[in-house]
Every structure is written in C-alpha cells, then in structure tokens.
Amino acid sequence: MAESTEHTITREEVAHLADLARIDLSDAELDHLAPQLSVILESIASIQGVAGDDVPPTSHTLPLTNVYRDDVVRPGLTAEEALSGAPEVEQQRFKVPRILGEEQ
C-alpha cells in the first residue's frame, strides 16, 4: 500500500486539536508533538480495512445494561468534604473564574 503518506497530522491540526482539548500548547510543544503524532498515526492507520462492514463494533466487553437502585437516602460527602479539594470556595460553593465573555 502506497497511501501511507496521507496519515499525517500537521502543526496547524495539532494546534486546533489542542484548542478543542483545552490545552494551551507552546510553540515548542507544537513543533515537537506534530511529527511524533504523525509517526503514531501512520503506525495505527494500518487497521483501516481490517474489519468489513458486517463486523459489529465493540465499545465494551460486557453486555452493559442500565443499573437501577432504590431511591433511598444514604450517607454521602458533606459539603465541606466535597469542597475540600477546590481551588477556590465561596459561600459553600465552588468559586470559578468568569464563564461569560465581555459582550455577553
């Protein structure tokens, strides 16, 4: 197969993917990661065409069924415990940076 060269990830694509994944990659990291990811991708692209359309996908090895339990009160974390690892707390709540843009 001579089509292996198409499985590359460009520096721009890595920057876009990092943006989607909410990671601020530095320029040096982009330079470093793009060729590494291309090498990995080229290697794993070999699975294309291995399974025909008639093969069902496996997302999980167990037959998963919804699990219900009775809706009864049981002990849980206190508010203090739940907030114990929070970077910032205010009035027994997680305090977060602004979530809206200026124009919103």
Next chain:
Amino acid sequence: MSPTSADKRTAAELAAALGAGETSSVEITRAHLDRIAVVDGEVHAFLEVDAEGALRDAAASDERRAAGATYGPLDGVPVAVKDVLATRGLPTTCGSRILEGWVPPYDATVVARLRAGGLPILGKTNMDEFAMGSSTEHSAYGPTHNPWDLDRIPGGSGGGSAAAVAAYEAPFAIGTDTGGSIRQPGAVTGTVGVKPTYGGVSRYGLVSLANSLDQAGPVTRSVLDAALLHEVIGGHDPLDSTSIAQPLPALVDAVRRGADGDLTGVRIGVVKELGGEGYQAGVLARFEESVELMTKAGAEVVEVSCPHFVHALATYYLILPAEASSNLARFDAMRYGLRVTPDDSEKGVPPSAEDVMRATREAGFGDEVKRRIILGTYALSSGYYDAYYGQAQKVRTLVTRDFEAAFEQADVLVSPTAPTTAFTIGEKVDDPLAMYLNDLATIPANLSGVPGISGPSGLADEDGLPAGVQILAPAMADDRVYRVGAALESLLVQEWGGRLLDQAPPLVEEGVQRSSRNQGAPS
C-alpha cells in the same frame, strides 16, 4: 531484625506467622517501613509513605487479634497501593502535577475493602502519569528504578507497585492494568501480577484512564498471595455499574489445586502471533522452557492462531486515547486539583474559566498525556471517526472472536508477557512508538476483558534480567489462570531451588547505603 535486612516472607507466610502469634502486625509493618526508609531513596517506588496511618492500623489489627476478632485471612498484613486509587485522607496524584496535593474525601472500593480486611496501607506507589506508559518514566515525580538494576526501568505504568514488592518494601501491592500495567512490570521485576476479568474488581474510585479497559489487581511475589489479595478486593460492587454481579470463582482453592504442579489434561495454547519477531531471544528461550515444563507436567500443548492480534496494538492506541481524552476532560481546574490563572495583562480583562482550563492543563499535564489526549481528540473528530475509532471498535470485536476460537482449542493461552527485559532509563522516553511496543502481548486481554497472570519465567541469558510468562483464560475463569499459574510457579521454583527474586542483587550491602540517585524528572 536489623533495619537493613529485608523481610522476605510472602503475605501468606506473614499471615500464618500472625495467626500463630509469632509476630505482630506492628512489628511487620514497622519492618517494612524501615525497609522503605533504607532503600526507597534508590528505588523511588513510593510517592507517599503513611507510616503513622499504617502503624495505627497495624496496632488496631493486633488488638482485634488479641480479642479473637480478626477481619479476615490477611488482617494485619501491610499493603501498598498504586497512586491511581483514591485513598481517603491520603494524597492521590496519579503521578501528575495536576493532582499534586489532592487529598480524596473518599476511598476507592478496592481501598475500602483493604481496610475492611484489616490490611494496613503503607503508602501510595509511583506510576506513569495517569497510567500512560510502560516504564514509570512518565511520572511527574521522577522515575522508579528497577531493584534488579537501578539504571533500568521497572516497567509501567505500575512500576512503583512492582518495584516496591520486588525490593521487599511491601509484601504485596495493588496495581491497575489497562494495557499491561500490572503484568509487564511484573515480568521485568521478577514478580507476579494479575489482571482480573474486566468487571471482576470494582473501578469505583479508580481514576479512569480508559474505562472500558482499566482493571485493578494484585502485585505480589507468589501466586498464592495474588489469589489471597484478589479475594479481598474482588467481587460485585453496586457503586460500579460495570461490576459483574456474580461471585468470584474460588481463587485460593485454585492455587492450592495447582500447587502440586500436575497439569494432566490441561490444554495449553501457545499463541502463534505473540512471539518471534520483536521478542528478545532470552525472553523467548525462557518462555519455551516454561512450556516444556508444563508439557512434562502433563499439559497438552497446542499452537493456536489469533490472526487479529497483530492489529491489537493499533486498535488499543485508538480506543485508549479516545477514552482518555474524554475521561481526562474532568481535570478542568474548577472543583479540585491544580488551578493556574494565566497572565491577563494583554487582554486587560480577568481570564475566563476557559483561559484557566487551558493554562492549567498545559501546566499540569506531561508530554505523554498531551500526546494521547490530542490523538484521542483526533480519533473522535468528525471526518476521522469512522476511519479510526469506528474501525478500532470493529477490530476489537475480531480480537474477541480470536480469543473465543482459541479457547475452543485450549483451556488457557500462554505467551511471553513482555517482548524484552527491562530497558535502560531514558532509552525510549521520547520515542512513543518504541515505548508502546512493550505492551504488544498484554493488550489483547484488555481489549477483550479476559483475565491474565504474569509470573517470572527466568533470567534472559543476554542481560541476566527477569523475563515473564503470561497465562490468559476466558472471562470469569480467573481460577484457571491461578491454577495453571500456581502449577508453573511450583515447577519453576523446584528448578531454581527458590524464588527467582532470591537471585536479585542486594540493594543494600552490609548496611551501607549507596549514594542516592538523582530523581529529577527526565523531561
């Protein structure tokens, strides 16, 4: 016992000594803490040692025993826990800066069961960041060193647990195995590791890497210890919706049945695709000797073919990053963990939550984690989904079908656990593909959820380092891996005249500690 001499007794032997009143849990626990104090500067198996908590729990165990009210067969035997399992009141970092200093407000079910069984927890063991790696070099807190040769890797991601057990810092430990992270470290440190059937041990409180693959299990020096520990942590857990609602098979009984070394009537399948090219000669030689020993002990050996196993690595490196990119989205700097607030001088407005997320994840995640998150994000992107992730899910079906066909012909499947012995620290740390190849033989079991054990098969001629043999069985037939594992162990111990670990060079000679190594992060 002098502080520098190791307590080499297995957990089963320690439990027997406790039962006979020959020793106390406090004495045993203190001996292991002393050993940690002496050797862990060199080995760096632990990220956190909880001497106070362990001794308190040991004292409570001794009181229970005096009152004739022990919690179970391992009450009072101390254990180490991989730092990916939540421990109430004890820091849990997953080897990552993003969770540095995080103290969980609850216990993972595995940890709760250790406590309910009366096992004092010595501390938390080192690991590749979020269990991504095969060498423990991707830990943000510096690598763990292989007790057989301190310049070499102890395997990964659970190198800390395996090294702690191999260095006699703990009688046994808990690990987790997503693509081989219990079995491969076991192989390269001369210890025993078991990946249970997926769903056989609760994942509640286990920080997810790839939730359809992750499974916690025992890391020990003997097959019997693994079964004892597995019976403490295993079984249905209503807090984990993927936990199997069936009782565990009788594992300790299976070990006792296998211990006489008789394998008459057992069909052993040698997987054609897990061997040959890419495997070190000494690893293959020891594997073949193990197969020969099992044949002499009455096993019927057949060669089986699992043609899709050659695609297992590629399948894994699509499914794992896809699941990891989703699972690690929870590290968003809002509710726990690191929060980095970027410099906002350019914009003149305070940074938004998204700005904080980006800066935190950039600062808090290491290279390998970033690689896999980006790869997973790519594999799940529209336009690529069918070609990569969708295809990987289909090949996963084919791998499972291969297992099903193979288990028609054989009761268990065997292969070398890892293709090579321990490599040198630094050798592969920036070559992701070379690193991934370590898990060639272990990954198929995770893709299909079947149980597997790795035990030592001997020392490779080339380098005198331990090699491992892997035994796999169908889902929920964990007892089979224990029975055959115990049989092979007793045949090999007979050959060697003791455990393989007895041949490991001493870490501390004449009470003189070697100079402490630089444990700085490699990158």
